[in-house]
Amino acid sequence: MDSYFLSVLSGLLSHIVCHRTDPRGRLALLLVLFLAPVLQTVIARPQYVLPFFARAQFIYIVTLCSSTVAYRLSPFHQLSRYPGPLLARISSWWMVWNALDGKQHIRFRKLHEVYGEIVRTGPNHVHVCSAAAIRTVLAFQNQWHRFEGYKTLVPPGGTGAILTVTDPEDHRQRRRVWDRALANTALADYRSMMDARITQLREALDKRCGQEVDISEWLTWFTLDFMGDFAFGGSFDFMARAADPEHLHSTIVRAIGASDLFSKIPWTRAFIHLLPNPMEPLLRVSHELVRKKKALGSDAEVKDLFHHFNQRPSDEELSDDALAQDALIAVVAGSDTSSSVLANAIYYLVSDPFALEKLRAELDQAGDLSDWKGLAKCEYLQAVLNETMRLAPAAPNGVVKESPRSGEVVVAGYILPPKTVVYIPFYPLFRDRRYFSAPDEFRPERWLPGTKDYQHDETAFIPFSYGPTGCAGKQLALLETRAALAMLVQRFDIAFSPGYDPARWEEDIEDRFILSKGSLPVVLNTRQL
Numbered sequence: 032m033d034s035y036f037l038s039v040l041s042g043l044l045s046h047i048v049c050h051r052t053d054p055r056g057r058l059a060l061l062l063v064l065f066l067a068p069v070l071q072t073v074i075a076r077p078q079y080v081l082p083f084f085a086r087a088q089f090i091y092i093v094t095l096c097s098s099t100v101a102y103r104l105s106p107f108h109q110l111s112r113y114p115g116p117l118l119a120r121i122s123s124w125w126m127v128w129n130a131l132d133g134k135q136h137i138r139f140r141k142l143h144e145v146y147g148e149i150v151r152t153g154p155n156h157v158h159v160c161s162a163a164a165i166r167t168v169l170a171f172q173n174q175w176h177r178f179e180g181y182k183t184l185v186p187p188g189g190t191g192a193i194l195t196v197t198d199p200e201d202h203r204q205r206r207r208v209w210d211r212a213l214a215n216t217a218l219a220d221y222r223s224m225m226d227a228r229i230t231q232l233r234e235a236l237d238k239r240c241g242q243e244v245d246i247s248e249w250l251t252w253f254t255l256d257f258m259g260d261f262a263f264g265g266s267f268d269f270m271a272r273a274a275d276p277e278h279l280h281s282t283i284v285r286a287i288g289a290s291d292l293f294s295k296i297p298w299t300r301a302f303i304h305l306l307p308n309p310m311e312p313l314l315r316v317s318h319e320l321v322r323k324k325k326a327l328g329s330d331a332e333v334k335d336l337f338h339h340f341n342q343r344p345s346d347e348e349l350s351d352d353a354l355a356q357d358a359l360i361a362v363v364a365g366s367d368t369s370s371s372v373l374a375n376a377i378y379y380l381v382s383d384p385f386a387l388e389k390l391r392a393e394l395d396q397a398g399d400l401s402d403w404k405g406l407a408k409c410e411y412l413q414a415v416l417n418e419t420m421r422l423a424p425a426a427p428n429g430v431v432k433e434s435p436r437s438g439e440v441v442v443a444g445y446i447l448p449p450k451t452v453v454y455i456p457f458y459p460l461f462r463d464r465r466y467f468s469a470p471d472e473f474r475p476e477r478w479l480p481g482t483k484d485y486q487h488d489e490t491a492f493i494p495f496s497y498g499p500t501g502c503a504g505k506q507l508a509l510l511e512t513r514a515a516l517a518m519l520v521q522r523f524d525i526a527f528s529p530g531y532d533p534a535r536w537e538e539d540i541e542d543r544f545i546l547s548k549g550s551l552p553v554v555l556n557t558r559q560l
């Protein structure tokens with residue numbers, strides 16, 4: 032048989048096999064790439080082996096790619112009825128390219144404006160910007176899986192943190208201990224560590240009154256220190272040192288950012304795991320901590336995350352690796368999110384003196400800010416935090432799930448085939464004028480009970496996500512952000528530093544799974560009461 036024809040045929044067969052089996056392992060992928068041309072060369076025994084092999088390989092790859100692209104663009108593809116950019120429909124690499132500059136959330140909003148509430152953003156991916164999709168996609172964990180792309184965050188050979196667990200039953204197991212550790216009854220255990228860190232932040236800023244401080248950096252250090260106490264046995268001390276000499280934070284941001292890029296293409300995991308893991312030193316610290324904490328058992332004096340981990344019933348098996356990974360994810364998931372909310376709230380309040388004064392008046396009237404219950408009743412404070420999370424969600428790209436493995440499913444009226452990767456994108460959803468009027472404006476009033484002046488549909492607002500995989504730390508995060516923001520606003524007069532252009536703040540925000548923020552230089556002065 033003609034060797035050209037054989038190469039084309041094997042390319043086509045390979046497409047069919049890949050389409051059916053979706054190979055993931057390194058060996059399987061290498062076989063897909065090279066096996067057919069190698070076999071063809073071995074069987075043909077040509078006089079000039081290398082040129083023969085090179086030609087067979089070239090024709091094979093070109094056929095495999097062309098056939099894949101043709102199918103993805105064809106009306107036979109089950110997502111063909113949904114509109115989206117041409118390159119996105121051809122390859123998931125479009126997603127990677129799109130995510131490089133950290134501005135994908137803004138681009139996705141524009142795409143929804145152009146194409147409507149459902150956009151095909153990958154060969155097998157859709158973004159659905161609709162409140163009606165939330166329950167279907169997020170509430171039923173048994174049928175909907177977490178997108179396997181999260182697994183790029185799992186180090187080779189490791190168990191992975193709770194956030195990366197895709198199997199619903201495994202997730203349920205892992206989640207139990209978190210739910211106990213962060214149940215309302217457990218929150219009081221973290222109170223003294225949170226109060227101590229808020230006092231430390233206040234004292235550090237007191238000392239710097241009248242000078243320029245980067246409040247964004249200080250809030251990052253504050254939340255890292257608190258999460259360090261909560262999950263890492265108090266091993267960080269960023270605020271005391273007013274620095275991050277080991278570049279711990281930037282290491283986390285870079286490592287997660289790189290994993291996020293490749294998460295768009297799950298098969299790349301087989302190869303990126305050959306590279307050194309930048310989180311390795313942190314994981315070692317985490318493993319060491321697990322050893323120490325296990326030795327202390329549940330009698331440890333400090334009631335932190337491990338205290339609750341150690342108190343789990345004996346039938347709840349959790350490996351040491353799982354514990355170490357979960358401690359680390361608490362730092363990742365719990366620090367940048369809260370610090371982003373706090374820094375954004377300061378930015379919006381300083382930009383809006385009327386809202387700032389209104390909040391201050393409420394807090395002055397509330398009096399004792401160490402009273403958690405009292406703070407929870409401050410409606411304007413919660414309205415400011417909600418409005419901040421609406422305009423600047425800590426996870427702008429939202430959450431990603433995979434539709435049930437068999438059978439079609441209807442999401443917000445759209446029929447989706449099995450194993451479709453479905454994004455619920457927070458940034459476009461929370462700024463959708465169908466749900467929130469004046470969607471780009473900071474108007475905390477819209478959250479006040481009884482307000483009628485605004486189109487306001489809270490079912491579209493899920494900054495902590497929703498359902499069984501939703502944020503485990505939501506209540507703790509609410510306590511932390513309320514207490515820290517209340518302290519800052521009641522204690523200090525805050526102004527942007529002279530010469531700082533506030534327009535830069537939003538421009539500097541980049542999202543790669545966790546938000547990286549620019550600096551927010553402000554001048555603080557103790558308020559004269």
Ligand code: HEM
Binds near residue numbers: 512
């Ligand atoms: C304002 C601050 C915060 C926001 C906006 C936020 C938001 C989120 C979101 C959107 C998710 C993804 C949920 C999903 O995949 O469906 C998540 C997961 C998670 N968050 Fe938070 N978070 C915040 C603070 C915290 C804090 C302080 C902690 C720790 C104490 C924490 C611990 C977690 C954990 C453990 C998960 C994984 C949950 C799971 O897989 O079951 N978060 N968070």
